[in-house]
Amino acid sequence: MLDVIDLNIEFHDHITPETVVYDFDLxxxxxxxxxxxxxxxxxxxxxxxxxxxxxxxxxxxxxxQILFDGVDLLTCSRETLRKYQGNDISxxxxxxxxxxxPVKKIGWQVGESLRIHTALTDDEIRSRVLKMLExxxxxxxxxxxxxxxxxxxxxxxxxxxxxxxxxCEPKILIADEPTTALDVTVQAQIIxxxxxxxxxxxxxxxxxxxxxxxxxxxCSRVLVMYHGRVVESGDVNEVFDNPKxxxxxxxxxxxxxMEKLRL
Amino acid sequence: xxxxxDEKKADTDVILKVSGLNAYYRDRDKAGIFTGNGARKQIxxxxxxxxxxxxxxxxxxxxxxxxxxxxxxxxxxxxxxDGRIEHASTxxxxxxxxxYGSLNPAKTVGWILEEPLRIRGELKDPDRNKKVSEMxxxxxxxxxxxxxxxxxLSGGQRQRICIALAxxxxxxxIIADEPVSALDVTVQDQILxxLLKLxxxxxxxxxxxxxxxxxxxxxxxxxxxxxSGEIVEQGTDDEIYHDPKHPYTKQLLASVISA
Amino acid sequence: xxxxxxxxxxxxxxxxxxxxxxxxxxxxLKFTPYDPxxxxxxxxxxxxxxxxxxxxxxxxxxxxxxxxxxxxxTMTVAVGTVFIGIVLGTVVGALTxxxxxxxxxxxxxxxxxxxxxxxxxxxxVFISVMGPGKYNVMTALGILFAPGYARIIRGEFLRCRNLxxxxxxxxxxxxxxxxxxVHILPNAFQVMLSTIAIGFNNAVLAEAGMSFLGIGVQPxxxxxxxxxxxxxxxxxxxxxxxICTGIAIVLLILGFSMLSEGLENNA
Numbered sequence: 001m002l003d004v005i006d007l008n009i010e011f012h013d014h015i016t017p018e019t020v021v022y023d024f025d026l027x028x029x030x031x032x033x034x035x036x037x038x039x040x041x042x043x044x045x046x047x048x049x050x051x052x053x054x055x056x057x058x059x060x061x062x063x064x065q066i067l068f069d070g071v072d073l074l075t076c077s078r079e080t081l082r083k084y085q086g087n088d089i090s091x092x093x094x095x096x097x098x099x100x101x102p103v104k105k106i107g108w109q110v111g112e113s114l115r116i117h118t119a120l121t122d123d124e125i126r127s128r129v130l131k132m133l134e135x136x137x138x139x140x141x142x143x144x145x146x147x148x149x150x151x152x153x154x155x156x157x158x159x160x161x162x163x164x165x166x167x168c169e170p171k172i173l174i175a176d177e178p179t180t181a182l183d184v185t186v187q188a189q190i191i192x193x194x195x196x197x198x199x200x201x202x203x204x205x206x207x208x209x210x211x212x213x214x215x216x217x218x219c220s221r222v223l224v225m226y227h228g229r230v231v232e233s234g235d236v237n238e239v240f241d242n243p244k245x246x247x248x249x250x251x252x253x254x255x256x257x258m259e260k261l262r263l
Numbered sequence: 264x265x266x267x268x269d270e271k272k273a274d275t276d277v278i279l280k281v282s283g284l285n286a287y288y289r290d291r292d293k294a295g296i297f298t299g300n301g302a303r304k305q306i307x308x309x310x311x312x313x314x315x316x317x318x319x320x321x322x323x324x325x326x327x328x329x330x331x332x333x334x335x336x337x338x339x340x341x342x343x344x345d346g347r348i349e350h351a352s353t354x355x356x357x358x359x360x361x362x363y364g365s366l367n368p369a370k371t372v373g374w375i376l377e378e379p380l381r382i383r384g385e386l387k388d389p390d391r392n393k394k395v396s397e398m399x400x401x402x403x404x405x406x407x408x409x410x411x412x413x414x415x416l417s418g419g420q421r422q423r424i425c426i427a428l429a430x431x432x433x434x435x436x437i438i439a440d441e442p443v444s445a446l447d448v449t450v451q452d453q454i455l456x457x458l459l460k461l462x463x464x465x466x467x468x469x470x471x472x473x474x475x476x477x478x479x480x481x482x483x484x485x486x487x488x489x490x491s492g493e494i495v496e497q498g499t500d501d502e503i504y505h506d507p508k509h510p511y512t513k514q515l516l517a518s519v520i521s522a
Numbered sequence: 523x524x525x526x527x528x529x530x531x532x533x534x535x536x537x538x539x540x541x542x543x544x545x546x547x548x549x550x551l552k553f554t555p556y557d558p559x560x561x562x563x564x565x566x567x568x569x570x571x572x573x574x575x576x577x578x579x580x581x582x583x584x585x586x587x588x589x590x591x592x593x594x595x596t597m598t599v600a601v602g603t604v605f606i607g608i609v610l611g612t613v614v615g616a617l618t619x620x621x622x623x624x625x626x627x628x629x630x631x632x633x634x635x636x637x638x639x640x641x642x643x644x645x646x647v648f649i650s651v652m653g654p655g656k657y658n659v660m661t662a663l664g665i666l667f668a669p670g671y672a673r674i675i676r677g678e679f680l681r682c683r684n685l686x687x688x689x690x691x692x693x694x695x696x697x698x699x700x701x702x703x704v705h706i707l708p709n710a711f712q713v714m715l716s717t718i719a720i721g722f723n724n725a726v727l728a729e730a731g732m733s734f735l736g737i738g739v740q741p742x743x744x745x746x747x748x749x750x751x752x753x754x755x756x757x758x759x760x761x762x763x764x765i766c767t768g769i770a771i772v773l774l775i776l777g778f779s780m781l782s783e784g785l786e787n788n789a
Contacts, residue, residue, distance in 0.1 A: 004496035008357060039448065039449065039450075040418075040447055057507070101444070154326075157399075183326055183474060184325065184474055184475070184476065184515065184518050184519065185325065185514060185515060185518040187466055187518065188517075188518035188519075188520055189518075189521065198480035206302070210447060210448060211448075211520075212448070213520045214520055217520050250449055251448065251449060254448045254449045254451065254452040255448060256448075256452075256475065256477035256478045256481055257477060257481070258476075258477055258480050258504070258519070259458055259480070259481065260480070260482075261452075261455055261456060261481040261482055263456060263459055291558075338693055340689060340692065340693075354693075354695075355786075356693055357689070357690060357693055359686040359689070359690065360686075361686060364685050364686045364687065365686035365687050365689075365690055366687055367687040367691075367705055367708075367709070369708035369709045369711070370705075370708070378691065378694060378696070379694040379695070382694050382695050382696050382700070383695065425690075428690065429690075431694075432694065472634060
């Protein structure tokens with residue numbers, strides 16, 4: 001469904017162009033959950049933003065292809081891209097505090113992409129939004145519908161973000177570190193929620209994280225990125241149990257485990 | 264409570280004793296001539312514990328539970344509290360979570376490290392430089408870093424500088440507030456090892472505050488679990504991790520995602 | 523830094539013009555071709571010649587020399603004003619921003635009161651109390667500009683006072699004064715720099731305005747505003763006088779506005 005072939009991303013807002021992603025390849029099937037792991041500056045978020053079509057076309061030069069159902073998102077018209085954005089490809093960000101508009105009610109924000117992409121009436125939108133809020137397991141959707149973001153906790157906000165991302169029943173959900181800013185107990189809940197949604201709706205998930213244990217729990221395949229390149233990829237268990245690259249080995253050995261640190 | 268909490272152990276070992284601590288918070292920004300003093304909220308409720316020299320004690324809890332307020336009470340930054348905080352030695356120091364905010368961006372690393380010595384006025388110029396150089400080597404960096412400014416350094420390097428800065432006044436206790444949660448995993452590992460090494464070699468006690476139970480387990484010998492301003496359970500690492508009593512501790516442990 | 527300057531046209535031109543004006547000001551204060559106040563009745567309203575490149579005014583004073591000296595005076599007044607304003611503003615801003623609470627409330631309400639009056643009106647009051655003259659203008663304007671600076675500095679201190687490095691300095695035992703002026707102040711320089719440039723412009727304009735109205739620098743001292751007011755009477759006989767004085771004011775302000783905008787873009 002999604003094929004990224006030889007994607008290279010260059011920054012052009014400085015005097016000398018700076019390449020941040022080299023030869024990035026990715027294949028994502030329907031209903032699959034693929035993880036991208038790497039440390040800060042590895043290019044994992046940059047690749048994800050490129051797939052979501054959120055990188056500026058002016059300041060960043062991109063080579064390669066991002067094929068979604070056979071259409072190249074890099075070269076298609078802006079109108080086509082906008083049709084896909086939010087409708088077929090949607091995204092959840094790391095920071096649930098800033099990714100919701102503080103002056104709009106939750107219900108309005110979740111329904112926004114329906115208002116943009118469909119011709120549904122207000123009542124239909126309302127009932128779809130309420131159903132969605134229920135699907136992300138928010139207690140008392142009717143109540144949450146009329147609340148403002150600051151009245152919700154971090155975990156609830158992230159659920160709202162997921163609801164807003166899923167309202168148009170997208171084929172791909174890109175989740176960029178969706179649990180990093182959350183408390184541990186909430187983190188586990190959100191991961192489980194994503195897994196359940198994937199099983200129920202068949203939405204493919206591209207999961208970006210620096211946390212390998214989370215990736216292992218959620219994803220079936222994984223790409224390891226380092227300095228803008230994919231250094232290793234494959235089945236999650238295969239990569240974890242039998243890492244081939246030095247960097248992957250280092251990354252895996254650095255995962256905090258329930259064991260005493262030895263000097 | 265048993266083991267290290269045993270009363271038979273010599274009390275001279277105890278370098279920090281907190282008993283019946285209640286702390287309050289008042290929003291200073293909302294205070295004014297017309298608005299009175301702002302609302303006073305209780306953040307910590309009846310917190311009691313001890314730290315002995317050379318121990319690494321973990322404090323776990325979720326955001327907003329009062330972990331950082333407890334640290335600030337011990338350090339004397341938060342003054343609105345009752346209960347007793349007894350230090351055996353003066354001047355506990357702190358390592359902060361965000362290595363980008365805890366070093367003054369306008370100064371060089373050398374200046375920053377020298378500042379505590381300058382304030383105390385104990386040493387003369389050449390001795391100060393010698394001590395700064397000693398400290399920076401102790402945290403695994405070298406003299407070439409002294410002329411750089413914080414924004415030229417990576418997160419891990421900054422955190423090393425922060426640790427060196429905390430060590431500058433030779434404290435007996437360091438409070439590390441989420442010292443690795445802003446860092447990449449491979450860097451996390453290095454910083455934890457550095458803290459453990461300093462603990463072993465210099466015998467510095469560390470109050471290690473974190474939300475990450477795995478990280479806490481990896482370095483701490485004693486653990487306290489905090490919820491809504493109360494310490495709901497405390498004990499040795501084995502007791503907390505293998506035989507948790509309080510439902511909240513159990514819930515925390517259940518949500519640990521392990522690879 | 524070098525690359526940034528090349529990228530930043532405004533900063534570059536601003537520096538060039540301001541540098542040029544600075545050189546002219548130094549020349550004007552020390553080495554004018556003629557004494558700017560020396561009257562020579564024989565060359566009253568003399569035209570442009572080799573001896574007088576811009577001609578002479580109604581008292582036979584060399585206009586070119588007077589403009590140079592005028593730039594010198596105006597710039598001195600502006601620098602003095604900004605200096606007084608910045609020092610006062612920094613002290614007030616630092617105290618209010620750092621301590622907050624009641625100190626903040628009281629000083630800032632006082633600040634608002636000063637800001638609420640039109641600056642020129644307050645300057646008039648000051649001058650009528652202290653009497654006109656270069657140094658009194660400087661003091662009056664400096665005090666008037668201080669609240670604006672205080673506001674900006676306060677914002678920076680408010681932002682910085684809860685940052686970890688300030689907490690860590692406290693833990694080391696640094697006193698409040700040391701934290702304010704050694705630890706936090708250098709971090710406010712960036713913001714200060716562009717406000718200084720804007721303040722300088724306002725000071726030039728205010729001085730010119732006041733001198734034009736006769737409550738600023740007193741004759742026979744040369745000042746751009748004063749000269750503009752004198753040139754008014756000879757606008758048709760000697761238009762060059764007014765035009766050259768005007769151009770000098772424009773260049774002074776243009777240079778500094780470009781410099782300040784350039785600095786802001788660089789930040």
